[in-house]
Amino acid sequence: MATYRPCGTRNFSYKQDMAIIRNPFNWAALAIGLLLLFLSPLLFSGVVINLMNFVGITIIAVQGLNLLTGYCGQISLGQSAFMGVGAYIVGILATRYNMNFLLALPCGALGAGLVGLLFGTPSVRIKGFYLAMATLAAQFIIPALIANPLEPITNGSESLRVPAPQIGEFLFNTPQRLFYIIIPLTVLLVFFAESLSRTGIGRAFVAIRDDDLAAEVMGINVFRYKLTAFFICSVYAGVAGGLWAYWLRSINPDHFTLTESIWYFGMLIAGGMGSVTGAVFGVIFLRILEHFLLDFSLFLTCLFPGFASTTGLQQALTPIVYGLVIVLFLVFEPRGLNHRWEIIKASWRLRPFAY
């Protein structure tokens, strides 16, 4: 990995060099962090847990986008459409075929992956901005297909109601119970993304991002790896979509719009492209900001009554905040929150010497 160790920290074996969790302190922090995370349903109210579930789902979707865009350098503006594919496959399997969620979720992920593969094929000939346009087309075509020709099985613009997931007799029907499906999956998939970025596949992605011609000359099968990236990205989207279906219990083509896709991009930019921790930071930052916008617009309507309705204000402020975050981060901090975090860590380690 490209992170530089501080002076005096040496690795004495390959295993040590490759370790993600490097020392007892890291292990302890991880254990305590995970313990606190999994105890949080006992500590917090339903609203907080619901928000955490939402954040978890979004982290999965953005993590997929990060693998595709941050590591492999291919822009996708269709992440939320692929989420829609996953959500609808899971929803249909659960409602019409009564399938258990342990089976439906992988089916949804795989289905979304295959659709992603389909829309990734233009990357044989086109790249960069042109590919963004192809995925933009996917973003418009997929919800239209779900809403219209597939209406008999998807209920079209009427929402599709999804039953609560179930293992044996145990129903996951409250936010607290769903938490134990969503968050472990999130942790697992984040860990998988971090590991993948350190394998040969991950390095091939980075090579393609930095210069696809050079990568090809070095013997990397560019097309194959691009498709792999598309597939993995869409599988992540499919898992996120499936969880979304179980989380909201009612899905509608209108949930999966271009705006959502762009906001996932905004989260990625805010966190820092091409870093797994960055994507997590970005999602948490923006989702919490979004959550507090509701309170903020309530406050504003109390302050200036008669100016606008609370929901109207919230609907107006949310895109403004997302847009501002995208613009300001691109102009002032293109490497995102993760870069700040690295600086803070480094300055703590190097204290009291600045260099």
Place this chain on the structure above:
Amino acid sequence: MDAVLQFTVNGILIGGVYSLIALGIVLIYKSSRVFNFAAGEMVMFGAFFMWTLLDYLGLPLIASLLLTMFFTGVVGLIMERLAIHPLIGQPLLSAILVTLGLADILRGVAMLFWGGASERLSEFLPGKAIFIGNIVFPMDLLWCFGISITIFGALFLFYQKTAVGLAMRAVAEDHQVAQARGISVGKIFAIVWFITGIIAATGGILLSYRIGVTQFISLISLKAFPAVLLGGLESIGGALLGGLLVGLLENLTGGLIAPWLMETTPYIVLIFVLLIRPDGLFGLKRIERI
């Protein structure tokens, strides 16, 4: 048969407006290699400005037309100065993504000031629908088409015959060479964004005249993206042809096969364009050198 002809007429006439919006995108792309994803929102702003000036404030028609164009141009100018300009020298990807952010901001601001409600412009275009055989030429569509083509022609002349147009073409060709000849590239960028604002305002006025003043206009305007790619990103003539083709195809498929295809056909066309001829009909072939 009449139905086919009718949809053809409607498609080509509305396609004129798509061409106009596509032209704005092409102009910016030609001069700065930035694809303006906020084009739809600029068009929407044009529509909202027009409604505010003409119907809300009750200004005379000519004054509100000119002021709408000026204000939308200023919006374009502000966008360029605050967001695009600082990103010169950064990867192109950032400049493209920043326009996505700008689109979000514009949408939010429009929501803040005008709300989600739908308004109607008062009718100011004279004339009645023309009948030829069984085919109707709706008056508003004829005006849309006529005005779009006029603006197209005017801009073409501006590009070919004036000094500023020449400078714009020089910048489109090569920034460094243009700069060496004493052309201020930054100034040209600003002019281009201002002109794009004016074009977007025209498109917004025409579209809102037909479908009403709503946030929905920005989505309709997104159909200019397939038009641009179909015609080729660098080609002004391509934008015209692309817009007309998109209008034609969406009306034919939407009218004859299924209504939902109306919104989707342009993007299906887009996928095929990208697969078969990524540079569009008249775009420049991209050559990669090592």
